[in-house]
Amino acid sequence: MQTVAVSARLDQVRYDIRGPLSRRAHELEAEGRRILRLNIGNPGLFGFRVPQHLRDAISEKLPQSEAYCHQQGLLEAREAIAAQHRRHGAAAAAERVFLGNGVSELIGLSLSALLDPGDEVLVPAPDYPLWTAATRLNGGVPVHYQCPPERDHLPDPDEIAALVTPRTKALVVINPNNPTGAVYPRAVLDAMVAIAERHGLVLLCDEIYDSVLYDGAKFEPLAPLALDVPCISYGGLSKVHLACGYRVGWASVTGAERRIRPLLHALDLLASLRLCSNVTAQWAIKPALEGPNEIGKLTQPGGRLYEARAAIRNGVARSQFLTMVTPQAALYAFPGVDPERLPGFDDETFALGLLENENIILVPGSSFNIAARNHFRLTMLPEPAVLDEALAAIERELARTAEK
Numbered sequence: 001m002q003t004v005a006v007s008a009r010l011d012q013v014r015y016d017i018r019g020p021l022s023r024r025a026h027e028l029e030a031e032g033r034r035i036l037r038l039n040i041g042n043p044g045l046f047g048f049r050v051p052q053h054l055r056d057a058i059s060e061k062l063p064q065s066e067a068y069c070h071q072q073g074l075l076e077a078r079e080a081i082a083a084q085h086r087r088h089g090a091a092a093a094a095e096r097v098f099l100g101n102g103v104s105e106l107i108g109l110s111l112s113a114l115l116d117p118g119d120e121v122l123v124p125a126p127d128y129p130l131w132t133a134a135t136r137l138n139g140g141v142p143v144h145y146q147c148p149p150e151r152d153h154l155p156d157p158d159e160i161a162a163l164v165t166p167r168t169k170a171l172v173v174i175n176p177n178n179p180t181g182a183v184y185p186r187a188v189l190d191a192m193v194a195i196a197e198r199h200g201l202v203l204l205c206d207e208i209y210d211s212v213l214y215d216g217a218k219f220e221p222l223a224p225l226a227l228d229v230p231c232i233s234y235g236g237l238s239k240v241h242l243a244c245g246y247r248v249g250w251a252s253v254t255g256a257e258r259r260i261r262p263l264l265h266a267l268d269l270l271a272s273l274r275l276c277s278n279v280t281a282q283w284a285i286k287p288a289l290e291g292p293n294e295i296g297k298l299t300q301p302g303g304r305l306y307e308a309r310a311a312i313r314n315g316v317a318r319s320q321f322l323t324m325v326t327p328q329a330a331l332y333a334f335p336g337v338d339p340e341r342l343p344g345f346d347d348e349t350f351a352l353g354l355l356e357n358e359n360i361i362l363v364p365g366s367s368f369n370i371a372a373r374n375h376f377r378l379t380m381l382p383e384p385a386v387l388d389e390a391l392a393a394i395e396r397e398l399a400r401t402a403e404k
């Protein structure tokens with residue numbers, strides 16, 4: 001019997017955060033092992049609850065969630081999002097906000113709206129790998145600009161400018177960054193805006209971690225710095241409001257009206273094709289943006305995320321093999337293995353060994369579209385004591401690797 005031939009486009013598409021390693025973890029779990037899942041930034045897995053006022057809003061509005069809504073989303077929610085963006089200085093409007101089943105869906109929609117085959121998109125490396133995957137899925141070519149640890153994981157605007165070609169359509173900015181936890185300073189952001197302006201690029205600003213900040217790091221949204229430049233700013237409930245499972249994300253389109261009109265029409269068409277996003281969960285948006293927010297407490301000294309980050313830093317400091325740029329934001333650490341201490345280290349082999357020997361799953365750094373194979377990402381969502389043990393287990397596996 002002939003096997004089904006799937007699309008050749010998928011040959012180049014990878015999302016290893018849930019890739020082969022994750023499938024192996026499921027097999028081991030089915031065999032009865034308990035696996036510590038450090039691979040996904042999913043707060044609900046680690047005892048975090050969605051704030052009560054969001055849960056209440058959803059229960060209360062369930063009876064009003066039975067019909068499809070407008071393809072862009074509930075007006076009340078879009079108004080709350082636009083108002084929040086305006087408070088930060090962006091020229092946002094509810095008619096230019098699109099709600100999606102997570103930012104994930106809107107990333108796909110945006111790239112479908114923008115790309116013709118062969119169009120190039122500037123994407124950071126390391127990146128949140130959906131950006132590279134969705135670019136390829138839509139016929140585009142991801143062109144990676146480097147954000148290496150030697151530069152505290154910051155981009156070099158001159159390098160970005162040098163990568164622009166007549167086919168470049170868009171510049172992706174993931175700030176605060178996943179996986180590195182870098183927060184971009186104003187000078188870097190201004191330089192990125194200037195590049196977009198000079199070359200007629202659309203800025204795609206993934207700001208889903210905008211208030212998961214440590215040590216007084218200051219996040220600056222990009223849209224207010226780019227008033228005339230076409231810009232799509234993404235945010236959502238998954239991280240800042242601990243509600244990954246609600247699948248709520250938004251995209252706010254800004255820039256000179258004349259320039260963004262076709263983009264708005266394209267997004268509206270694509271949003272219509274999928275009718276609307278989950279209506280029930282959209283009712284949580286306004287209370288989330290206008291009510292109290294716990295995340296600021298979690299990232300302060302004594303807060304769960306702050307102390308978890310400290311546990312990882314201490315583990316790295318104790319390690320014979322690891323180095324790390326301290327994350328200033330988001331939910332991840334991205335340590336590197338010192339190549340002098342472990343020559344020939346291979347991140348994927350290491351991650352598989354850690355899973356088989358220590359029952360811990362994390363993500364090899366090369367899954368984030370970097371050429372180097374000496375990094376890995378782990379989430380800082382578990383209790384600090386659990387991370388203390390995880391870092392000890394990682395050190396044991398590194399020592400085993402060194403003996404081979």
Ligand code: PLP
Pocket residue numbers: 041101102103104105128174177178206208236237238244247248249
């Ligand atoms: N962007 C970044 C940088 C992320 O880390 C994630 C999820 O981890 C997403 C987008 C997608 O989030 P969601 O689809 O849950 O809104």
